[in-house]
Amino acid sequence: MTDPRSDDHATPLPAPPGPGQVAAIRPGLLWVRMPLDGPPWHVNCWLLRDGAGWLLVDAGIDRPGTRLAWDSVFATALGGLPVTRVLITHFHADHVGLAGWVCERFGAPLLMARTEYLQARLLLLEAPATLLAEQAALGEAAGAPADYLRHLLARRPFYRPDVVPLPLHHRRIAAGQALRVGDGDWTLHRGGGHAPEMMLLHDPAGGVLIAADQVLPRISPYVGVFPPEPEADPLADFLDSNHHLLALPADTLVLPSHGDPFLGLHDRIRVLAAHHAERLALLEAICATPRTAYEASRLMFQRDYDMDQMLFVIGEGLAHLNWLVARGRLVRMRGADGMALYGPPG
Numbered sequence: 001m002t003d004p005r006s007d008d009h010a011t012p013l014p015a016p017p018g019p020g021q022v023a024a025i026r027p028g029l030l031w032v033r034m035p036l037d038g039p040p041w042h043v044n045c046w047l048l049r050d051g052a053g054w055l056l057v058d059a060g061i062d063r064p065g066t067r068l069a070w071d072s073v074f075a076t077a078l079g080g081l082p083v084t085r086v087l088i089t090h091f092h093a094d095h096v097g098l099a100g101w102v103c104e105r106f107g108a109p110l111l112m113a114r115t116e117y118l119q120a121r122l123l124l125l126e127a128p129a130t131l132l133a134e135q136a137a138l139g140e141a142a143g144a145p146a147d148y149l150r151h152l153l154a155r156r157p158f159y160r161p162d163v164v165p166l167p168l169h170h171r172r173i174a175a176g177q178a179l180r181v182g183d184g185d186w187t188l189h190r191g192g193g194h195a196p197e198m199m200l201l202h203d204p205a206g207g208v209l210i211a212a213d214q215v216l217p218r219i220s221p222y223v224g225v226f227p228p229e230p231e232a233d234p235l236a237d238f239l240d241s242n243h244h245l246l247a248l249p250a251d252t253l254v255l256p257s258h259g260d261p262f263l264g265l266h267d268r269i270r271v272l273a274a275h276h277a278e279r280l281a282l283l284e285a286i287c288a289t290p291r292t293a294y295e296a297s298r299l300m301f302q303r304d305y306d307m308d309q310m311l312f313v314i315g316e317g318l319a320h321l322n323w324l325v326a327r328g329r330l331v332r333m334r335g336a337d338g339m340a341l342y343g344p345p346g
């Protein structure tokens with residue numbers, strides 16, 4: 001992909017801001033980058049001038065360093081104005097982590113889609129040991145080896161250590177709604193597959209899309225199966241909601257949660273679709289001989305992964321297998337030991 005800064009977009013794009021700093025995408029639209037302690041190593045958050053304050057989009061994960069970076073942004077970059085609303089695109093910890101902390105600090109309301117809010121509240125209420133045990137059960141049913149299951153059960157718990165408790169009230173937002181922010185009219189779109197009801201914000205007049213994790217410039221967004229719905233088909237939802245985004249103008253400036261702002265929305269959507277089509281064809285060939293989900297996933301990715309990444313390998317493998325099963329290109333059957341095997345139909 002070409003460097004978007006070399007494109008003749010009306011305003012040249014700024015370099016990524018350092019921790020605790022902001023970069024202006026345009027007046028009244030600020031870019032903040034918060035650190036993460038694993039890939040993709042950072043998450044982008046956005047501040048939109050909202051009358052006598054700012055609307056914050058996404059809050060970063062709860063770490064002492066992230067809180068310090070926000071202290072600096074709030075003290076230096078907002079012209080003395082408060083955060084008046086906090087909008088969270090989806091329930092993942094790197095986006096929602098500090099939402100409760102920012103809301104409390106400014107007395108600001110939380111805006112979230114219903115499914116995303118409920119999912120976050122549910123995960124915060126679930127005992128961390130249960131979340132790990134459920135993930136291990138999904139891995140075991142997929143045929144993952146015992147050392148991976150042991151590793152999983154001994155690892156740092158998911159979610160609760162990374163997310164400040166959420167406010168007990170929220171303002172529901174949903175696809176199709178208009179959102180007035182300052183002088184601007186934004187339209188909300190739904191992204192699916194990576195998260196169930198991810199909110200994307202489009203500013204038609206300014207030609208800007210805050211894309212959350214739906215369309216990322218370099219990496220393919222994670223699309224995986226989670227324990228509560230082992231036969232889910234998130235890949236269909238992902239591809240379908242991306243397809244809907246093709247209705248937005250091709251010259252839309254995309255502000256992704258990970259990576260740098262870019263032009264080329266339509267091209268990127270087509271590249272992502274081709275990538276998954278290739279993976280699906282490969283997996284179908286791999287399963288000409290019936291295999292467990294674990295075996296098939298390892299072969300699909302064609303490289304080695306460490307124990308921490310295995311959860312995503314299995315989750316993404318299952319997403320592709322379920323897509324193929326739902327369309328009759330593979331069947332799910334029981335092996336002699338009761339383990340699910342994926343093989344050719346007929």
Ligand SMILES: [Zn+2]
Nearest residue numbers: 092094213257
């Ligand atoms: Zn993310």
